[in-house]
Amino acid sequence: MGRITGSFLPQPLQIISPLFILIATFPTIPALPLRPWPHSPSNGSIFRDSNKYEGSSEFVHMKYHMGPVLSSPITVYPIWYGNWQRPQKKIIRDFISSFSAPRSTHPSVSQWWRTVQLYTDQTGANISNSVFLGAEKNDRLCSLGKRLTRLSVQSVIRAAIRSPSNPLPINPKGGIYLILTSDDVYVQDFCNNVCGFHYFTYPSIVGFALPYAWVGNSERQCAGTCAYPFAVPSYIPGMKALKPPSGDVGVDGMVSVIGHEIAELATNPLMNGWYAGEDPSFPVEIGDLCEGIYGTGGGGSYMGQTMKGEDGSTFNMNGVRKRRFLIQWLWNPVVSYCTGPNSLDYHHL
Ligand SMILES: *[C@@H]1O[C@H](CO)[C@@H](O)[C@H](O)[C@H]1NC(C)=O
Numbered sequence: 001m002g003r004i005t006g007s008f009l010p011q012p013l014q015i016i017s018p019l020f021i022l023i024a025t026f027p028t029i030p031a032l033p034l035r036p037w038p039h040s041p042s043n044g045s046i047f048r049d050s051n052k053y054e055g056s057s058e059f060v061h062m063k064y065h066m067g068p069v070l071s072s073p074i075t076v077y078p079i080w081y082g083n084w085q086r087p088q089k090k091i092i093r094d095f096i097s098s099f100s101a102p103r104s105t106h107p108s109v110s111q112w113w114r115t116v117q118l119y120t121d122q123t124g125a126n127i128s129n130s131v132f133l134g135a136e137k138n139d140r141l142c143s144l145g146k147r148l149t150r151l152s153v154q155s156v157i158r159a160a161i162r163s164p165s166n167p168l169p170i171n172p173k174g175g176i177y178l179i180l181t182s183d184d185v186y187v188q189d190f191c192n193n194v195c196g197f198h199y200f201t202y203p204s205i206v207g208f209a210l211p212y213a214w215v216g217n218s219e220r221q222c223a224g225t226c227a228y229p230f231a232v233p234s235y236i237p238g239m240k241a242l243k244p245p246s247g248d249v250g251v252d253g254m255v256s257v258i259g260h261e262i263a264e265l266a267t268n269p270l271m272n273g274w275y276a277g278e279d280p281s282f283p284v285e286i287g288d289l290c291e292g293i294y295g296t297g298g299g300g301s302y303m304g305q306t307m308k309g310e311d312g313s314t315f316n317m318n319g320v321r322k323r324r325f326l327i328q329w330l331w332n333p334v335v336s337y338c339t340g341p342n343s344l345d346y347h348h349l
């Protein structure tokens with residue numbers, strides 16, 4: 001059990017607008033960038049009259065574009081690219097195993113997933129409540145090198161499904177291929193406004209359109225950007241980093257990014273599902289709208305009310321095996337603001 005706390009996070013001095021790189025000889029892969037920072041300016045009042053509900057805005061029009069959502073049972077296939085320690089893998093495996101673990105202690109990761117289940121396709125089918133950890137693949141020696149481009153990430157998936165020994169299953173219906181790069185691997189745009197992204201593979205490269213996400217361990221490259229608030233960027237002097245619940249700054253930081261990307265993949269796997277904004281190559285998805293919001297009152301530079309463990313770590317939800325995580329909230333299409341299981345009015349959801 002933890003006690004409820006709130007902490008104010010200073011506003012980064014400078015917000016760089018998302019950067020999208022055109023790839024000359026290939027179709028553009030939209031960045032769908034994520035950095036877990038608070039975005040809009042605020043002077044830190046917890047309940048501002050103009051923003052009573054987290055992230056609420058009359059200007060957000062989350063729209064369905066008639067494409068599929070992941071309404072069949074979902075299987076996540078991690079691809080461990082580079083050098084991963086066993087305890088690091090366990091944190092991420094436990095997080096994924098927590099999505100469909102209804103008996104976890106409240107507030108839980110499986111309650112957090114209920115916000116995603118509110119989204120439907122044109123047949124009225126909701127997103128599946130079954131999310132399982134599937135087969136895994138190791139690419140310890142970095143078969144495509146320690147610098148990947150957006151496009152070469154797809155070649156990592158191709159290698160994993162074509163491997164002569166224990167290839168990953170090909171599952172276009174409910175599969176999510178999760179490429180996790182270790183802290184010594186650089187992926188195009190990493191740290192430069194991007195901590196993770198999702199897309200689907202090109203049949204011309206991989207043979208199938210498979211939804212996938214990439215998330216990198218930022219610990220040695222830009223923890224202050226991508227593992228915030230467990231690390232603080234140097235331009236915010238005097239702010240103390242929060243203690244991560246599993247004790248691993250890089251991996252605890254990745255977990256919220258993984259949650260963000262999987263939630264968006266489920267609602268927008270082929271880029272024609274749920275998003276806001278008029279431009280399909282720059283979609284604003286259900287995680288993007290709630291970046292930096294982890295609890296009641298969150299918004300602007302305030303992360304919202306979270307909990308503190310007896311060890312001093314900060315978290316907002318529980319998972320399997322007594323794990324604790326700090327996971328950002330998601331856009332709720334029914335009430336039109338960001339919601340999460342640790343909300344003080346969770347029973348209304
Ligand atoms: C900060 O909040 C106070 C009280 O709500 C308000 O009067 C003031 O104008 C705000 N300042 C800025 C810079 O928004």
Ligand SMILES: *[C@@H]1O[C@H](CO)[C@@H](O)[C@H](O)[C@H]1NC(C)=O
Pocket residue numbers: 114117118119120126333334
């Ligand atoms: C399915 O989605 C609808 C529309 O958002 C919602 O009212 C309903 O509660 C959802 N069902 C489940 C099981 O989440």
